[in-house]
Amino acid sequence: MATIAPEQLIEQLEWRYAVKRFDPDRRIDEATWAALERCLILTPSSYGLQPWRFIVITDPDVKAQLPALSWGQKQPQDCSHMVVLAARKTMDAEYIQRYMQSVVQTRELPPDAMQGYQRVLVSTVEKIDSHLDWNARQVYIALGQLMVGAAMLGVDTCPMEGIDPAGYDRLLGLAETDYTTVVGCAVGYRHPDDAQANAAKVRFSADELITRI
Amino acid sequence: MATIAPEQLIEQLEWRYAVKRFDPDRRIDEATWAALERCLILTPSSYGLQPWRFIVITDPDVKAQLPALSWGQKQPQDCSHMVVLAARKTMDAEYIQRYMQSVVQTRELPPDAMQGYQRVLVSTVEKIDSHLDWNARQVYIALGQLMVGAAMLGVDTCPMEGIDPAGYDRLLGLAETDYTTVVGCAVGYRHPDDAQANAAKVRFSADELITRI
Numbered sequence: 001m002a003t004i005a006p007e008q009l010i011e012q013l014e015w016r017y018a019v020k021r022f023d024p025d026r027r028i029d030e031a032t033w034a035a036l037e038r039c040l041i042l043t044p045s046s047y048g049l050q051p052w053r054f055i056v057i058t059d060p061d062v063k064a065q066l067p068a069l070s071w072g073q074k075q076p077q078d079c080s081h082m083v084v085l086a087a088r089k090t091m092d093a094e095y096i097q098r099y100m101q102s103v104v105q106t107r108e109l110p111p112d113a114m115q116g117y118q119r120v121l122v123s124t125v126e127k128i129d130s131h132l133d134w135n136a137r138q139v140y141i142a143l144g145q146l147m148v149g150a151a152m153l154g155v156d157t158c159p160m161e162g163i164d165p166a167g168y169d170r171l172l173g174l175a176e177t178d179y180t181t182v183v184g185c186a187v188g189y190r191h192p193d194d195a196q197a198n199a200a201k202v203r204f205s206a207d208e209l210i211t212r213i
Numbered sequence: 214m215a216t217i218a219p220e221q222l223i224e225q226l227e228w229r230y231a232v233k234r235f236d237p238d239r240r241i242d243e244a245t246w247a248a249l250e251r252c253l254i255l256t257p258s259s260y261g262l263q264p265w266r267f268i269v270i271t272d273p274d275v276k277a278q279l280p281a282l283s284w285g286q287k288q289p290q291d292c293s294h295m296v297v298l299a300a301r302k303t304m305d306a307e308y309i310q311r312y313m314q315s316v317v318q319t320r321e322l323p324p325d326a327m328q329g330y331q332r333v334l335v336s337t338v339e340k341i342d343s344h345l346d347w348n349a350r351q352v353y354i355a356l357g358q359l360m361v362g363a364a365m366l367g368v369d370t371c372p373m374e375g376i377d378p379a380g381y382d383r384l385l386g387l388a389e390t391d392y393t394t395v396v397g398c399a400v401g402y403r404h405p406d407d408a409q410a411n412a413a414k415v416r417f418s419a420d421e422l423i424t425r426i
Contacts, residue, residue: 001224001225001228001367002217002220002221002224002225003225003365003366003367004215004217004221004365004366006244006245006247006248006366007215007248008215008217009248009252009362009365009366010248010251010252010255011214011215012214012215012216013251013252013255013358013362014255015214016255016257018257031219032219034219035219035220035222035223037419037423038223038226039222039223039226040422040423041416041417041419041422041423042223042226042227042229042414042416043357044229044231044360044372046372046374048415050416050417050422052422053422053423053424054422054423054424055423055424055425055426056423056424056425056426057426058425058426059426062426099415099417102415102416102417103415106413106414106415107412107413107415133346136350137349137350137353138353139353140350140351140352140353140354140356140357141353141354141356141357141360141372142357143353143354143357144256144353144354144355144356144357144358144361145226145357145358145360145361147257147354147358148357148358148361148362149222149226149361152216152217152222152365153216153217153219153222154214154216159257159259159354161259172424172426199320200319200320201255201319202261202312202315202316202319202320203254203255203263203315204254204263204312204315206250206254209253209254209263209265209266209267210250210253210254210266210267210268210269211266211267211268211269211385212268212269212271213268213269213270213271213272213275213385
């Protein structure tokens with residue numbers, strides 16, 4: 001186990017803030033970025049279905065097109081790695097079967113070991129009102145996991161809902177797929193002059209947010 | 214800065230799994246639990262609005278009622294701290310004003326410093342289709358932040374969508390409030406006999422989940 005002390009977790013979460021201005025000259029090194037991609041992949045999801053795809057943009061020409069699709073915000077261009085978190089639009093028997101096959105392969109189970117569970121899951125999932133909404137919620141777990149993981153490594157982030165999903169879908173080649181842009185997260189390093197870094201963190205009090213029973 | 218090495222982050226994320234059976238005799242100590250509550254409070258949210266409330270259940274009599282509201286699952290009863298993550302049902306000018314007041318107070322700004330931004334935000338938020346859906350997505354960031362934070366401290370979790378929100382709302386006194394149960398997270402320590410702990414983690418490959426541009 002490679003655990004840390006509670007104070008260390010809190011110190012990094014207090015250090016984190018939504019970066020307004022990234023340092024365009026600083027790039028995340030390969031080992032650190034590889035860990036953050038792995039952090040995304042390891043995100044838990046409902047039934048383990050991973051109803052997402054993550055698009056990582058580092059190409060300067062593509063990044064230069066992002067502020068126009070992001071309410072003029074510059075973070076997607078100036079950051080080191082712009083991550084677009086896309087959700088699957090649907091969830092059906094075919095996808096669930098593909099997932100169950102990966103369970104069987106990874107865990108070296110008999111071919112039909114998951115068939116009963118698979119049937120139950122397909123029938124459970126059919127009852128969900130909006131598969132896109134459900135999948136999008138899972139994507140926000142990945143957003144949370146990425147931001148905490150980055151903070152632990154001393155890497156800055158800015159979560160970005162203020163983006164044009166349809167525009168991102170077209171630019172990134174998602175428009176004709178079963179995935180759609182849900183939220184972005186710019187990842188990199190804060191600019192030394194980002195005034196926002198010094199603003200006190202605003203949170204309602206524990207009394208307002210937490211009820212103990 | 215209290216950063217960690219990339220390998221340390223990944224080691225703890227690989228250690229994490231969705232616990233099926235908690236050790237009912239192990240309790241999280243006060244300092245560790247305080248850090249996890251702080252971890253919840255520090256969760257980022259859209260515009261910083263924190264549209265959530267977290268209910269922490271440790272009372273044995275209340276916990277004993279949870280499996281019946283959780284598709285028979287025992288984790289909410291056996292874990293150390295059962296967290297119910299509730300989303301605000303609405304988002305309106307009054308709430309936004311209260312948030313802006315907390316910004317003004319925390320950052321010691323002139324009383325009217327946020328008025329322009331507040332007007333823009335109210336008008337932006339009015340255009341959102343479903344405030345509950347939007348707020349619920351933010352709640353999933355908190356779920357992700359809690360699970361990673363716990364893993365870093367060597368504390369186990371089990372995210373739980375398979376709960377009866379209306380039943381939880383009634384039991385926890387949320388039914389008549391502007392908050393509603395979205396998802397649960399059992400927090401505590403794995404039972405030594407939880408076979409699930411030894412199951413290989415199943416994830417689609419990086420090639421399937423990540424696109425680099």
